[in-house]
Amino acid sequence: MQINDKYSPQEIESKWYEYWIEQDYFHSTPDHREAYTVVIPPPNVTGMLHMGHMLNNTIQDVLVRRARMLGKNACWVPGTDHASIATEAKVVAKLKAEGIDKSTLTREEFLKHAWEWKDKHGGIILNQLRKLGASCDWERTAFTMDDDLSSSVIKVFIDLHKKGKIYRGVRMVNWDPSAKTALSDEEVIYKESQGKLYYLKYMIEGSDKYIVVATTRPETILGDTALCVNPNDERYADMDGKRVIVPLINRSIPIIKDDYVDIEFGTGALKVTPAHDVNDYMLGEKYNLEVIDIFNDNGTINDKVGMYEGLDRFVLRDQIEKDLATANLLEKVEPYTNKVGCSERTGAPIEPKLSMQWFLQMEELAKPALTAVMDDVVKLVPAKFKNTYKHWMENVKDWCISRQLWWGQQIPAYYLPKGGYVVAETEEEALELAKQKSGDSNLTISDLRRDEDVLDTWFSSWLWPISVFNGINEPENSDIQYYYPTNDLVTAPDILFFWVARMIVAGYEYRGEKPFSNVYFTGIVRDKQRRKMSKQLGNSPDPIDLIAEYGADGVRVAMMLCSSAGSDLMFEDSLCEQGRNFSNKVWNAYRLVNGWSVDTTIEQPESSKIAIEWFNALLNKTIAEVDDNFKDYRISEALMTLYKLFWDEFSGWYLEMIKPAYQAPIDSKTLAQTKEIFEKLMSLLHPFMPFITEELWQDISPREKGESIMVSLQPVTSEFNQELLQEFDIVKDVVTSIRNIRKEKNLPNKETLELKVIPDSNYNDTYNAVITKMANITSIESVTDKDITAAAFIVKTTEYFIPLGDKIDVESELKKLNEELVYLEGFLRSVMGKLNNERFVQNAPAKVLDTENAKKDDSEAKIKAIKERISQLS
RNA sequence: GGGAGUAUAGCUCAGCUGGUUCAGAGCAUCUGCCUUACAAGCAGAGGGUCCUUGGUUCGAAUCCAUGUACUCCCACCA
Numbered sequence: 024m025q026i027n028d029k030y031s032p033q034e035i036e037s038k039w040y041e042y043w044i045e046q047d048y049f050h051s052t053p054d055h056r057e058a059y060t061v062v063i064p065p066p067n068v069t070g071m072l073h074m075g076h077m078l079n080n081t082i083q084d085v086l087v088r089r090a091r092m093l094g095k096n097a098c099w100v101p102g103t104d105h106a107s108i109a110t111e112a113k114v115v116a117k118l119k120a121e122g123i124d125k126s127t128l129t130r131e132e133f134l135k136h137a138w139e140w141k142d143k144h145g146g147i148i149l150n151q152l153r154k155l156g157a158s159c160d161w162e163r164t165a166f167t168m169d170d171d172l173s174s175s176v177i178k179v180f181i182d183l184h185k186k187g188k189i190y191r192g193v194r195m196v197n198w199d200p201s202a203k204t205a206l207s208d209e210e211v212i213y214k215e216s217q218g219k220l221y222y223l224k225y226m227i228e229g230s231d232k233y234i235v236v237a238t239t240r241p242e243t244i245l246g247d248t249a250l251c252v253n254p255n256d257e258r259y260a261d262m263d264g265k266r267v268i269v270p271l272i273n274r275s276i277p278i279i280k281d282d283y284v285d286i287e288f289g290t291g292a293l294k295v296t297p298a299h300d301v302n303d304y305m306l307g308e309k310y311n312l313e314v315i316d317i318f319n320d321n322g323t324i325n326d327k328v329g330m331y332e333g334l335d336r337f338v339l340r341d342q343i344e345k346d347l348a349t350a351n352l353l354e355k356v357e358p359y360t361n362k363v364g365c366s367e368r369t370g371a372p373i374e375p376k377l378s379m380q381w382f383l384q385m386e387e388l389a390k391p392a393l394t395a396v397m398d399d400v401v402k403l404v405p406a407k408f409k410n411t412y413k414h415w416m417e418n419v420k421d422w423c424i425s426r427q428l429w430w431g432q433q434i435p436a437y438y439l440p441k442g443g444y445v446v447a448e449t450e451e452e453a454l455e456l457a458k459q460k461s462g463d464s465n466l467t468i469s470d471l472r473r474d475e476d477v478l479d480t481w482f483s484s485w486l487w488p489i490s491v492f493n494g495i496n497e498p499e500n501s502d503i504q505y506y507y508p509t510n511d512l513v514t515a516p517d518i519l520f521f522w523v524a525r526m527i528v529a530g531y532e533y534r535g536e537k538p539f540s541n542v543y544f545t546g547i548v549r550d551k552q553r554r555k556m557s558k559q560l561g562n563s564p565d566p567i568d569l570i571a572e573y574g575a576d577g578v579r580v581a582m583m584l585c586s587s588a589g590s591d592l593m594f595e596d597s598l599c600e601q602g603r604n605f606s607n608k609v610w611n612a613y614r615l616v617n618g619w620s621v622d623t624t625i626e627q628p629e630s631s632k633i634a635i636e637w638f639n640a641l642l643n644k645t646i647a648e649v650d651d652n653f654k655d656y657r658i659s660e661a662l663m664t665l666y667k668l669f670w671d672e673f674s675g676w677y678l679e680m681i682k683p684a685y686q687a688p689i690d691s692k693t694l695a696q697t698k699e700i701f702e703k704l705m706s707l708l709h710p711f712m713p714f715i716t717e718e719l720w721q722d723i724s725p726r727e728k729g730e731s732i733m734v735s736l737q738p739v740t741s742e743f744n745q746e747l748l749q750e751f752d753i754v755k756d757v758v759t760s761i762r763n764i765r766k767e768k769n770l771p772n773k774e775t776l777e778l779k780v781i782p783d784s785n786y787n788d789t790y791n792a793v794i795t796k797m798a799n800i801t802s803i804e805s806v807t808d809k810d811i812t813a814a815a816f817i818v819k820t821t822e823y824f825i826p827l828g829d830k831i832d833v834e835s836e837l838k839k840l841n842e843e844l845v846y847l848e849g850f851l852r853s854v855m856g857k858l859n860n861e862r863f864v865q866n867a868p869a870k871v872l873d874t875e876n877a878k879k880d881d882s883e884a885k886i887k888a889i890k891e892r893i894s895q896l897s
Numbered sequence: 898g899g900g901a902g903u904a905u906a907g908c909u910c911a912g913c914u915g916g917u918u919c920a921g922a923g924c925a926u927c928u929g930c931c932u933u934a935c936a937a938g939c940a941g942a943g944g945g946u947c948c949u950u951g952g953u954u955c956g957a958a959u960c961c962a963u964g965u966a967c968u969c970c971c972a973c974c975a
Contacts, residue, residue, distance in 0.1 A: 030937085213972095220975090238975060285974060293975055302973045361975090375973095410901055411970055418971085516969085551908095553968090584923075585909060589902095591968090593909065601924070604937045611935035618934070660911070663923065678934085685933045759941090766941060772932060857916090862955040871916045871956095878917075 026617050026722055030610035032574025032603075036714045040153060048734055049158050051098035053505035059090035059097045060509035062488050062539075063159065064522070065104035065167060069113055069144050072151035074548040074556050074594060075515060077566045078586060081579045082545060083513045084157050085658060088710040090510075091158070092737040098506055099158060100491045101149055102165035105141070107431035107480045108202050108210075108368040114140050114430070130429050130475075137430045141166075151567060156575050156713045158733065165491045167483040168432070175495035176432045176483045177448055179533065184446045188384045189424075191436075191444075195304045196380050196423055197364065200322030200336075201371035204427040205380050207479060208420060209521050211373050213362040220289070220359035221344065224352045225250055225267040228275055234259070234267060235354050237289025239361055240299075241347065242339040244269050245328045246315040247276055249295040251306060254280040256291050270352040271343070272328065279310050301375050314377065320427075322374060336374070381425035381434060381476070385528070389419045392527040395537050401527055402541045404656045405589040408516060415520050422525075424479045431477030438472045485525035488512075488538040495533060503534075512539040515547065516589065543656055546591035553593065564596055576712035577602035583662045583711055605666060606715050609708070612674050613719045615682070616697055622688035629792035631693040634680035636744075637751050638700060641672055643743035649707065650740065662711050669704055676755070680793055698723050703738040753818055754790045760816040761798040764825055768814065778803045779810055779824040786821045811895045820884045822892075833896055840896070844889050851882045 043049060051058075061083055066076060083099060091097035114137045115125050125133060145166070152159065165172060183189045196205040221241045224233040234250065247269045252259040262278045269276055276295075283306065284293045297307025298316040307314055317327055324331045324339055331339050347353035364373040393416040395401045396409060403409055425434060437453040438444045439461050447453035450468050457471055458464050489495055494503035508530065514523060523542055530538030548556050548563075556563035569578050580602030586592045645668045652661035681697060683689045702723055709716040709732050720732040765772065778800045780786060791803045806824070809815070813824035814836075857863045857875055864872065 030935090236975085240975085283974095288975065295975095300973080300975075302975075305973085407902065414900070414971065519970090587910075590910085598909095598924085600937075604935095607937050608935065611938085613934085615934035655913095657911090660922095663911090666923080674935085675939090682934095762940065766929075772930095772940090857955080860955055863916095864955090866955055867916065874917055 026610075026614060026719075030607045030715075032576060032606065032714065033571070035718045036154075036156070036575055039714050039717045040156065042717075043158070043731065043733060044161075046729060046731065048731060049099075049160050050162050051096055051160050053501050054096055056094065056096040058506050059087070059095035060506040061087055061097075061099045061511055061513070062491055062509055063099065063101045064512070064514045064518070065102045065165075065484065065487065066148045067106040067109055068103040068141050068166065069106070069110050070103075070148050072148050072566050074563055074566060075545075076148070076152075077155065077578070078548055078582050078592070079513055079515065079545050080152055080155060080157050081582050082543065082586075082658060083511075084155070084579075084713075085583065085710040086511055086513070086543075087158055088713060088733060089653065089737070091733065092706065092709065092735065094736060097158075098160050098163070100163045100165060101152070101157070101159035101161060102163075102487075102491060103145055103149065103167070104480060104484055105166065105168045105431060107426060107428050107477060108199075108204065108206075108366075110137065110140070111428050111430040112202055112369055133429050141168075154567060154570050154575060155579070158713070163491065167480070167487070167490075171493050171496060172483060172486070172490045173432050174448075175486055175490040175493070176478060177435050178495050179486060179529075180432075180435060180478065180482070181446050181448055183383060188388065189381060190384070191379065191381050193377055193379050194382070194423070195301050195375050195377055197366075198320075198374045198376035198378070199366040199369055199371055200318070200320065200374050201366065201369040202428070203320045205376075205378060205423055205425060206366060206373070207423045207481075210367045211364040212367050213364050215360055216363040218359050218361055218363075220357045221347075222290070222354040222356070223270050223294070223347060224354055225270060225292075225294075227262075228266040228268055234262075234278075234292050235290045236292045236294045238294055239359060240340070241343045242336055243296040243299050243317070244272060244294065244343070245317040245324065245330065246296040246298045247272070247274070247294050248297060248307065248312045248315060249276050249310065250278045251281050251284050251293045251295050252278065252291060253282055253284040253286045255282065256284075256286050258291060271346055271350060272330065279306070279312075281306060281309070298377055299375055304375070304377070316377060318374060318376065322371075380423050381436075382421040383424050383482075384421055385419040388528045388532055389416045389524075391531040392416065392524065395527060395531065401537045401539065404541060404543045407589065408519060408542075408544060412519065412524060416524065422479075422482075424482045425474075425476040426479055427475070428477050431480065432483060434474040434476050434478060436474040438474070439466075440470050444474075481521050481525060484522055485529045486533070488526060488530065489533055498534075507534060508537050509539045511541045511543060513543045513545060516544045517547075519544075541656070544589045546586060546589060548594050549591050551593055551595050553591075556594070569596065569599055573599040573603040574606060574714070576606045576715050580605055580662065580666075580711055583659055584666070585659065587659055588656055605670070606712060608670055608674060609712070609715055609719070612669070612678060613701065613722070615678060616694075616701060617722070619683060619689040619694060621691050621694055623691045625688065625690040627690045627692045628796075630796045631681045631690070633790060633793050634677055635693070635696050635700075637747060638673070638677045640743040640745075640747050641668070641751075642700065642703060642738070643740045644745075644748065646707070646738060646740035665704075665707050665711070669708065673700070673704060676797075680796060705732060706735060706737055709733065750787055750790065753785065753787075753821075754793055756818040757794055757823065758797045760818060760823070761794075761800070761825065764814045764816065768827065772799060775799050775801045776825050777801055779806045779813065779826065780804070781806060781809070781822045783821050785819040809892055809895055811892070815892060817885060817888060820881060820888070822888055837893060837896055840889055840893050844886065844893070847882050847886050847889070851879065851886065854878045854882065 063083065064079065087097050087099045117140065118125060118136060149164065180189065197208065197211045199206050218239050220237050220239055223236050223238060223241060225236055226233045236250065250267050252262065265278050266275050267278060283302065284291065295303045295306050295312060297304045297312050297314045315327055317324055318336065319325045322336045324334050326332050331342065334342065344353065365371065366373060393413065396403060396412050403412065435448060436444050436446050437457060439457050441461060443460060445453050445456035445460055447456050453471060454466060454468055458466050486495060488509050489507065492503040492506055493500055494507060526538045530536060550556055550562040554560060554562060578599050581598040584601065585598060645664060648664050649661045652664065681693050702720060705716040705720045713733065717732050776799065780803060782805050794800060795803060809822065810824040810826060812828065813826045815822060815824050854875055858879065
């Protein structure tokens with residue numbers, strides 16, 4: 024497309040992405056430069072791109088592209104996570120839709136289906152990232168179940184087991200009856216749920232009296248093995264040694280006393296079900312109670328009790344309520360709101376369940392990881408997350424790492440026929456170990472039974488920054504040596520514990536070093552009503568549609584403008600308009616510059632010289648600001664700074680200053696310098712808007728094949744003339760004042776005006792050329808007396824006049840002057856109030872005193888000038 | 898139940914260690930303009946008790962305390 028056409032992002036974006044790929048700019052290999060490494064938070068293999076990814080990956084791309092343009096060897100490793108529960112659930116559902124039940128398949132058959140699924144859907148999200156312009160090193164694309172990564176996981180498991188950090192045991196775990204697997208504590212989310220509180224009658228054995236017990240889960244009476252009251256509860260003082268009968272079940276259970284029970288709650292009596300409640304389990308251990316597990320893995324009732332067998336737990340709850348009522352054992356039912364733990368992945372209510380699982384001891388491992396964050400060796404941005412992190416790490420619990428699933432890394436534990444197990448990387452090693460352990464040299468592989476479980480997904484992703492560089496299998500390889508530790512991690516705060524904390528732990532355990540230097544937490548993308556964007560609510564736009572409508576550059580700019588670290592962002596489609604409008608502005612500014620014809624015989628006008636000098640100073644100042652913003656990860660501010668620089672300063676002021684008259688040519692020097700400036704502006708904007716900046720950069724001057732803005736260097740800041748910038752603010756004020764007068768007096772811009780000035784210390788005629796050009800002034804004449812027939816204005820302390828003959832309205836002029844006078848006098852009074860206050864003069868630092876004195880002088884001078892003009896006019 | 902955070906213009910937010918970057922920005926709104934790069938634009942304008950109440954200070958949006966309102970995290974209350 025031609026540059027003088029309208030801006031149309033669709034036409035340029037795919038072209039440049041292909042070019043970048045073809046030129047292999049994204050790929051990084053170790054060299055002499057400083058490495059800058061980012062590993063992507065691997066999205067779920069079956070995921071689709073949503074607004075959260077959009078935000079997250081835009082930030083990463085901005086950081087990576089900028090680092091690359093700062094001369095670093097930037098490497099952004101992309102990849103996906105196998106997400107064992109989520110993916111397995113999807114595959115199971117898909118098979119079910121085809122009429123295949125998972126239980127009829129062998130492990131191998133199921134995994135075949137799962138891999139097919141992965142191959143079919145696994146690449147979608149990464150392809151979507153390309154549309155966004157993500158400059159990932161695609162040749163390094165990793166998947167958490169790639170051979171290298173899987174063997175890393177297994178090695179680490181074996182190593183931790185060898186170190187005695189991994190143990191196997193029966194514990195109360197969070198059971199997901201839908202996925203039929205254990206979950207870690209972090210995978211349980213608590214939701215408010217409107218339920219009921221049931222008051223059940225437990226008859227006292229050998230008596231017609233009863234004790235009422237309040238419970239939210241009456242179905243668990245099947246597993247009741249005691250009734251517990253507080254020893255200090257007088258209502259139950261005479262219950263020592265007595266027993267009660269479990270309603271409906273007619274089992275006799277003891278009454279025990281423990282101060283765990285809250286006297287205030289319900290009736291002060293607690294039913295104890297050690298198999299199905301964590302607290303009850305602890306009571307059970309303490310008082311040596313029988314444990315009756317009443318559920319099957321899928322949440323239906325088993326045959327242990329011999330009643331209600333096969334019923335689902337929630338069906339049973341209603342059934343029990345009816346049966347209790349019929350038997351007159353239900354005193355009452357109250358509405359009750361409580362928190363119910365649900366599976367993060369499947370949403371199913373969690374069932375606390377006793378089962379044999381594998382655990383990782385975290386306490387010791389967590390120590391270096393805690394110190395690292397507290398000492399800012401790993402810096403969290405924003406820092407408020409340090410508190411949360413500290414609290415979690417100091418109270419870290421053992422990590423349940425086994426899952427009763429097939430999709431994932433299978434635990435490398437092999438059970439011996441006569442009890443005991445060995446842990447080994449291969450079957451052959453396992454056999455050797457087994458022979459040693461059992462003393463039976465005739466053992467064969469088929470005698471060993473491998474543990475069925477797989478490892479928690481996070482047990483593979485916690486190695487991500489190491490395993491993508493194969494740093495577990497080959498700890499000395501050149502990639503890991505060069506790229507590790509990585510620099511920035513960009514992620515959402517909801518996986519701080521799942522992932523970030525554990526990566527830091529693994530980093531210290533397996534590399535003896537932090538995995539990254541900075542963690543940038545993005546906010547959560549919400550809609551206008553502050554609701555989290557989600558598929559179910561249907562309030563999330565499809566990012567691909569947005570890109571199609573506004574262009575990737577436009578969407579990127581929109582996201583970056585409204586996102587500061589750690590705070591949520593309220594997104595709506597219309598925000599993209601701002602991004603697209605800005606792209607359009609950039610495009611059109613280039614069209615203007617590009618459309619000028621050059622005349623090498625004309626001299627460079629004075630106004631252009633000044634404009635270039637001024638803009639270069641401003642550019643330097645802005646680059647320094649942007650550098651600072653990036654240093655503090657204030658990315659949206661960096662962009663806003665550049666946005667204003669380009670729109671207001673460059674387009675609004677600079678281009679207007681150097682713009683030749685209609686169809687007139689421009690001098691070659693100004694054009695060349697302007698193109699240079701334009702190029703720098705493109706470089707500065709490139710990390711945010713990669714496509715349009717490449718397109719224009721390529722067009723500015725002929726480029727060789729193989730050149731690209733993305734591998735060019737960022738402009739660097741240098742000394743700039745601070746005074747020039749301040750003086751220019753005065754120039755702008757003068758121009759604006761003249762524009763205001765034009766507006767008031769209805770004078771069209773085309774009509775030329777004369778300007779008179781009474782020079783004083785704040786006046787500098789260097790800039791007259793600029794003023795005349797910008798405000799369409801014919802001449803600026805220095806005078807000594809006020810022109811009372813002219814429209815007047817004061818900038819700083821300098822008085823200006825525009826002779827308008829009879830066009831000025833003395834009445835309204837006086838009114839305005841008086842208003843201004845009142846304001847200035849009030850202002851002066853407050854300044855004088857400070858200066859006359861002895862304590863202020865004594866305590867305030869010299870700098871503050873100076874400014875106050877300057878304020879005083881300026882306003883006094885202004886007041887004097889206004890008073891004079893008032894007296895002349897009236 | 899414990900902990901943390903936030904409250905500034907209609908909206909989204911800046912405002913670092915109290916003082917000319919102190920009341921700001923962008924968007925939105927309003928008023929003029931189809932001015933020869935751009936109406937996805939240009940030129941202007943309006944808009945805030947800096948959540949309440951106290952305190953510290955010569956001086957508070959900024960520091961301290963109290964209250965209020967939201968948000969998030971953690972926790973085994975049946």
